[in-house]
Amino acid sequence: MGRAYAEMDDAALLRAHVAGNGEAFGELVRRHRDRMWAVAIRTLGDREDAADAVQDALVSAYRSAHRFRGESAVTTWLHRIVVNACLDRARRRQSRPTVPLPDTDAGLVGAADPPVDSDTALVVHAALSRLPAEQRVALVLLDMQGYSVAEIAEMLGVPEGTVKSRCARARARLAVLLGHLRLDDPRHTDHPLDEGNQQVGGDVGTTRGAVAGAEPGPPRSGPPHVGGEVGGQGGVA
Numbered sequence: 001m002g003r004a005y006a007e008m009d010d011a012a013l014l015r016a017h018v019a020g021n022g023e024a025f026g027e028l029v030r031r032h033r034d035r036m037w038a039v040a041i042r043t044l045g046d047r048e049d050a051a052d053a054v055q056d057a058l059v060s061a062y063r064s065a066h067r068f069r070g071e072s073a074v075t076t077w078l079h080r081i082v083v084n085a086c087l088d089r090a091r092r093r094q095s096r097p098t099v100p101l102p103d104t105d106a107g108l109v110g111a112a113d114p115p116v117d118s119d120t121a122l123v124v125h126a127a128l129s130r131l132p133a134e135q136r137v138a139l140v141l142l143d144m145q146g147y148s149v150a151e152i153a154e155m156l157g158v159p160e161g162t163v164k165s166r167c168a169r170a171r172a173r174l175a176v177l178l179g180h181l182r183l184d185d186p187r188h189t190d191h192p193l194d195e196g197n198q199q200v201g202g203d204v205g206t207t208r209g210a211v212a213g214a215e216p217g218p219p220r221s222g223p224p225h226v227g228g229e230v231g232g233q234g235g236v237a
Contacts, residue, residue, distance in 0.1 A: 005021075005023055005024055005027040006027065008024075008027075010028060010031070010073070010074035010075060011070060011074055013025070013027055013028050013074075014028065014065055014068055014074055017062075017065055018065050018066050018068075025062055025065070028074070028078070029058060032075060032078055033054070035075075035079070035145065036054050036057065036058075036078060036079065036082045037050065037051075037054055038144075038145065039079060039082055039083065039086070039137075039140060039141065039145060040053045040054050040057075040082060040085075040086050042125075042128070042140045042144055042145075043083070043086045043087075043090065043133075043136055043137045043140050044086055044089060044090060044093075045125060045128065045129040049089050049093070050086075052089070053082065053085040053086045053088075053089050054082060054085070056085045057078070057081040057082040057084075057085040060081050060085070061077075061078055061081050064081075072154055076151060076154055076155060079141075079147075079155050080154070080155040080156075080157070083137055083141075083155050083156065086133075086137060087133050087134070087137060090133035090136070090137075091133055123178060124174075124178065127174050127177035127178050128140070128174070130173075130177055131170050131173055131174070134156075134166055135166045135167070135169055135170035135173070136170065137156070138152060138156065138163050138166040138167050138170065139166075139167050139170040139171070139174075141155065142163070142167050143167075149163050149164060
């Protein structure tokens, strides 16, 4: 049966899961876990938060699969659930005094094969962590994950113009942050931005390239427990 599931498309797998076939959802998790994990870690910047967000999203998807009506692609539906889980955690975390910066083994910078300019990658991700959650996730989905504006609008449940506006504002804020943030100098690690500030430093037009350039590609693997309790024969723990 495992080979048969591997040959089924996503919608058929979801229907099989709803019908009670125990391995179908596990196959969906195997297909999409890496991208779901990538969205979570790049949105939240913290390995444990990202793992918990993906796990919450998978449990939610497992339990709500019977409500899927096929009005969007299964992958879009899954990513919408992941994004919502990430935004919930990001909003709760905004009340904390600091935001943890990503470390090199969190899937953002490959530990085994460091990028040519790892300092730049760390600065970009540190700057990303300071963006408002809604702007950050829109930019991650567009510039890092390569989704279209239309797909992102569907995932976030907002008009396409809102996605474009959030990405534009995110790039403008990043241009300011990248001009000031220096990981090796604590005097330059706290530069809160005024929402109405019109003085944008740096070249906003190159910010997208900086974000994409800091992206090392999909992580080799997510944390071991992501998806470990969802799907397969055991169902949801």
